[in-house]
Amino acid sequence: MNKNIIDGKKIALKVSEDIKDKIRAMNRDYNTIPGLAVILIGDNPASLSYVRGKEKACNNVGIFTQTFAMPAESSFESISELILSLNIDERFHGILLQLPLPKHLDSEKLIELIDPQKDVDGLTSENAGLLLLGSPRFVPATPLGVQRLLIEENIKTDGAKILIIGRSNLVGLPLSILLLQKREGANATVTVAHTSTKNIEELSLDSDIVIVASGLPNTLLGRMVKKGSVVIDVGVSRMPDHTKKTGYKLVGDVNFNEVSQIVSKITPVPGGVGPMTIAMLLNNVYLAATFSLKKAN
């Protein structure tokens, strides 16, 4: 691997090993096994593949996990019943509703039914608000994974100029709040750009770190980045590719070939932010289990 490519897999493995040790200790000292319930509605192939990945990662670190699969045509009421029963099921410290849901379902309303103490995706309004108010409990795994990558790679954020391209509720906005806080791996000057931003190039050329979460391939090109800067690519799109067995390949939001020639560090897709997202989910489930122990004592 080129020396300027950030190996997200390797860092995620390191983080996971650390969580595994902590879980082993929790098991030994408190006889507790962290548990994650995953709710999967319908059979979207990408969702299915994400859920399998999460199950595997949980198994690897000693998190008990169970997937509750329901048909695509499930009613709001039946899913809400499931959520409410999981809220009081002591085997599960975390509950995850795999998104996106089929169109007839109101995702926001269903997410709000999850007990905020078990909302390891950080998507309930209470957990989003705690982040905005500076006392984060569960931060969504992708922004958290990006921050952890920066910390583990010793990339200085303190006083750095960071440009985030993309203003989604799941990545861009929470990440901007996370990186603005006066903490380790943060304290940056943060700009958020989006589809209505004029002249993104002028902003990106002036940034020490560019984080791209636009969902569109080729959002960031070689001529748009400063020599020696750092680029984090949050995007994952499936592009048709007949040379692959699956028929597609994964690409990010960054033109990797161009940008990797210029920057000092860059995450690849796949193998960059993706593995970190899963590792931070494991971290949140472990955290949820520690909260429940604190409540019990």
Added chain:
Amino acid sequence: MNKNIIDGKKIALKVSEDIKDKIRAMNRDYNTIPGLAVILIGDNPASLSYVRGKEKACNNVGIFTQTFAMPAESSFESISELILSLNIDERFHGILLQLPLPKHLDSEKLIELIDPQKDVDGLTSENAGLLLLGSPRFVPATPLGVQRLLIEENIKTDGAKILIIGRSNLVGLPLSILLLQKREGANATVTVAHTSTKNIEELSLDSDIVIVASGLPNTLLGRMVKKGSVVIDVGVSRMPDHTKKTGYKLVGDVNFNEVSQIVSKITPVPGGVGPMTIAMLLNNVYLAATFSLKKAN
């Protein structure tokens, strides 16, 4: 008044007159009078003066208001009892806990006790989260007032470069989220700067709109702004002034004399954002009353 000075008082009056009309209609059609309960702990003179201002503004537009004053040494329990009783008191659609509280009290915990449906200051985690997630219910009055000023003055935010100086939970961070959303009076490219930002001047010189909420006089000087840009001053500090009866004068975060020579529009202190903050509180109380009517029907 110079033609480039934004008359916050006049705009606030216009907004208040509009709210007054709506409240009159609500009274006539639904026999409902919006009510605001204000909790005032101790006798901080600035808090006292803010509360008097809010009472007066409520009276002017037909909002029923009552101030619950408690001594500075009140216990957490006694205040929480008051909040819980106000949560179920149907006379009040909004509850406001005047900050700052005496040091022995945990403000965050007390705020979380307010029913989010009555949290007209938008300070509970649920309401902060709804803003971050893009479905705002109650937005804190100061950020909302800044946005309304921009709208009423026809200052184009769509695609504009906005710099916010200050990252507080009450102003800078919620304002950044508000101005990033794809809505009227928003859709801007937003940068948040703070005490760890290097070379703020470079950023402010490059911005179409600079909003200063640092809490420090002279944060923004003449040489730091672009000709023709717009400056909004959120700061209010009391400076000793022996020529005044009160012994002090109010100053903002902007060096008004210098900056007003260069920009196309600027808010004064006092008479800029301050009156808008009170007007937006009235707006939030009216909104709370409409929510309770919707629930009842």
